[in-house]
Amino acid sequence: MKVLMKGNEAVAEAAVRGGCRAFFGYPITPQNEIPEYLSRRLPEVGGCFIQAESEVSAINMVYGAAGAGARAMTSSSSPGISLKQEGISYICGAELPCVIVNMVRGGPGLGGIQPAQSDYFQTVKGGGHGDYHMLVYAPSSVQEAVNIMYDAFDKADEYRMPVMMLGDGMIGQIMEAVELPEMKDPATFPKREWATDGTGKGKDRRVINSLYIEPDVLEEVNHRLFKRYDVLKEKEVRYEEYLTDDAEIVIVAYGTVARIAKSAVNELRQKGIKVGLLRPITLYPYPEKALNDLAKKDCVKSFLTIELSMGQMIEDVRLAVNGLKPVEFYGRTGGNVMTPDDIVNVVLAKEGK
Amino acid sequence: MAVVFKKTNMLTDTPLHYCPGCTHGIAHRLVAECLEELGLEGNVIGIAPVGCAVFAYNYFNCDMQQAAHGRAPSLATGIKRVHPDKIVFAYQGDGDLASIGTAEIIHAAARGENVTVIFINNAIYGMTGGQMAPTTLIGQKSTTSQLGRSVALNGNPIRVSEMLATLDGPSYIARCALSDTANVNKAKRAIKKAFENQIAGKGFSMVELLSSCPTNWGMTPTQAADFVKDEMTKVFPLGVFKDIDKE
């Protein structure tokens, strides 16, 4: 049965059903409904909720809990995610599974509280120090956010790395009808032999650590991590193509912007303009092959990247298209969100109409 | 042949990397002996800090996590909430606990997290080469206070034990000195009491250990031990600052 739920609350419930039993966070708009919801929900399932003294502390509580074997998560919004970057880097270095939600708001600085996509670089190109990546999803509907969150802990476990869900203020605040999946049985989760559950001693003791003082050892660790990222590129790339078969213009957009772009595509198609949409669902690994394949098609004349930023993902689009076709950009920032009409007008202007 | 001395099981056989005359080794042994004597082997998760004790995960014979600088109390919180039946301890230095991690230690204490913190106060940043710490004494020279710490420029040293003792969360807060045999024995009793409180579920406990750093202080080990006893204790008086059993 479908229920009408706010994005943030649906994400929180999906996390619980996906096995989350520990949440550590700090209030920040526009994601407050996630901690609020979990503060009453987690105790019902024997889980733990703590409002930490800072985002810095919260992400380190996640480190501790994940290292101790729990399915742990945190959520925040842009300025708070900046504070978590230290912890995220350590978590990646220590190869701990966890889930992080970023309901992005405009920046830089304190910025605003309205929807934005200006944390793309921070999310997929690093953010914290060192050579690392995370598995990054960008849902464009509440249902998709639920589905992603439901499986996020499994993916985190499988690859022993954080899974980041990159939403925005809109996906957090919007209400939509969602089908909630069944509660997963924690007994079926993979046993984490590496976790510090306190029973270790002698040869069997476990150490959660990201310090490798010997250059050769650290280099080996870096290579091990990147082998895992190669597997991600092979197995976890997800995207949606919409009306790209005969498209002359391919719009590339993710998250809620992709929904707005889809409306524009529908409208432009009615005007006889052959427009399609490629929507990356994973931002890391990026669907570069799908984009490159489109770039190689004769019918495709150009790409139009649309973002709620000054142009961040466009760099990955350009890398994937690799000069085969022109890549143009349209964006709004500051928390302003383009309408389908705005996109229609941009495309019409481009077509000289 | 009769065994007259045996290293505690709760330390691994890995040789310690600490400098000659440094009291980290004593602190490690006291913690490990207490854990063993309380029969906690196979029930402990420890947390190593950033600082000289960063490699503590190589020395304690139990599950260990290594924390980002100052964040050990947050890790301890996460771990203890997942395993409330296990004994969790964080081992932190003065830069870690009293400078970059001040927020974390205050809030872990305020929440009354049922964990034990061992706080090594040697009034200097050891690992990075002798810079000024939040606990460096007035007039004490360091590589970033080369004319001696000045109140006007650097403010006064922080007395963490007294500060935390004002909170309702902690069950036991004590300051001891690793300067001589009598004080080392007192320190061991304090550490044991801190772990006993955790076992009994009484809440947050911390033992501050005034420690020496002959290398960065530019002293011999005996001069350093005397400095702890004669100078540090003037600024950081020894004693029990909070004990809910006596309230």
Add this chain to the structure above:
Amino acid sequence: MEEKIIIAGFGGQGVLSLGQFIAYAAIADGKEVTWLPSYGPEMRGGTSNCSVVVCDKEVASPIVARPDCLIAMNKPSLYKFVDKVKEGGTVIVNSSLIPDKVERDDVKAVYIDAQELALEAGNARTANIVILGAYIKLSGLFELDLVAKMIENKFQNKPKVIPANLKALQLGYDAAGK
């Protein structure tokens, strides 16, 4: 079909819940829907609005730039959004608080004295439900019975307020039919 609605007014006028009632009705009716609130400091006491999109297939954009229907609960909201309403669209004006007339002749303007009708229904706080009734009548999207049932469900923990809300719904529905 696709119906885009903007509902705007003061915080505390039940603007967001009015939008949610339409969303709940859409779900109950087997349609797809998105409800998107304005959020931020203005939520407390200032102006407040939400966008609702009802569709028989998956809703593409939840952003409403040109609504089919504007529900204006106060004067600033009317002037903020009235020019955005589609040609041939509907503007429902809460005439209890807005003495002005809609200065467009290409939209249908309906004036509902929501406050007066809410008092008649027996609860001054049901003005948003009066408007909901008017909207149900004007949009023809849902059966009145379905919305009435939904109101009963939503207030099942506060059964005392149900009769006034049902009456408010009916009064609004009838007022829009006049």
